[in-house]
Amino acid sequence: MSAGRRTAPPEKALTRQAEDYLKCIYEIEQGGAPAATTDIAEQLGIAAASVSGMLQRLARLGLVSVERYRGARLTAPGRAVALQLLRRHRIIESFLVTKLGYGWDDVHEEAERLEHAASAELIDRMAEALGNPTTDPHGAPIPTAAGRVDERRLASIADLPIGARARVVRMSDRDPEFLRYLAKRGIVPGATVRVAAREPFDGPITLTVGRAKQAVGAAAAAAVYVDGAAREPRTGKV
Amino acid sequence: MSAGRRTAPPEKALTRQAEDYLKCIYEIEQGGAPAATTDIAEQLGIAAASVSGMLQRLARLGLVSVERYRGARLTAPGRAVALQLLRRHRIIESFLVTKLGYGWDDVHEEAERLEHAASAELIDRMAEALGNPTTDPHGAPIPTAAGRVDERRLASIADLPIGARARVVRMSDRDPEFLRYLAKRGIVPGATVRVAAREPFDGPITLTVGRAKQAVGAAAAAAVYVDGAAREPRTGKV
């Protein structure tokens, strides 16, 4: 982990697994803190011990910096890899939905595999065929080929006060069931929702979507992001 | 969704490498004889010793039958895997050329990676978007989803007698340079060529393509296949 040594920038073909770790760490780090071993392990569905080992390897490759017993952060090269993967993932999802008739609830897994096999050229061609979109079907921003991306943290429905009206811009793409649940209730990117009521103690939130009223759980509400105020008072760092 | 079991039941997710071996063995076997260790090694660019080891593993999985010191043949399940890969490869190549503007000389490598990551559903959707083509951009027949394919052996230009006229139907897709060379001379699937002259001892063959005359080497001529008589008198097995 000590700096020094050259660490070769030339990107010598990472394994699928290494790439998955980097993407996972990136996503966890978006929460603000370094990625904890346990969180990575849970996210990837592997044992914590395996994560410890892999983090050392990634550190040896100069892709993460690890503070023992504290967690891992991406280095600049590691971050670049993660952003490329994110770009690939989101363009592939967009392409599958727009050009091949996939449902938005059904593309995550396919993209998860393809993102490791697609060349930069393929991704760029797909992006061009789509008109270089800036968000994927779930509203997630697509990093540019150069690795720039809007990382502002969005408020979720769970953060909205009663009476607030907001435009849905994004939701988690992990769970097809969840996405179908949302779609069936009209909760899709672009829709407008109003908070009609909310129960205390993380109770259900009642939304007005179109002219229908929906009660959704707090966990679901926290996974749907809306336009407007950032979730935390810290200034959004782009 | 898709109905009943046809071949081996479980299909427990082969590695990329195992899949590559199977495809490679299939291709070598098309020559008629079992796939020799050395041939596989050369084709895949690995050491012969590594092939010996892998063949034992594939045999243990019931995908190939190996006769010691003699070579390997695919079993029915192994053949099914290979044909699926071939289908994937060729549909992906077709899709890249037709829908994403790739050159026909430039798709092999990309397909080589994607074929291991694409789901059956993706392949079927791509095939449908293309109108379920029966051959890829290099004229290679595309196996059906059920694993049927035309395996007739074609005559190559090298097999044609002087004066013969034939329609080009297929060529090897391995080498982009080679494909560009052929295209530049009008030798593409569908073109008609006539053998104007041929030198003995595997010397160059002079072809008439359109109104131009071209002299091509024997090796190149042997990698371009034409309609008509099978290369060998054995009955074509489909």
Next chain:
DNA sequence: GAAATAAGTTAGTACGTACTAACTTATGGT
């Protein structure tokens, strides 16, 4: 602040996939 608990690490193991070196078997020339 010490014990209980959670989080993280190391050690040892296993498997896939590659390698080289050394040995064995098959083949072809005389």
Next chain:
DNA sequence: ACCATAAGTTAGTACGTACTAACTTATTTC
């Protein structure tokens, strides 16, 4: 038939990536 060479195999090694078990460090709770 015999030997030289080619082809193939085994043995031993290495690395990536996972695992469990046992240990260490950090955090929480009284």
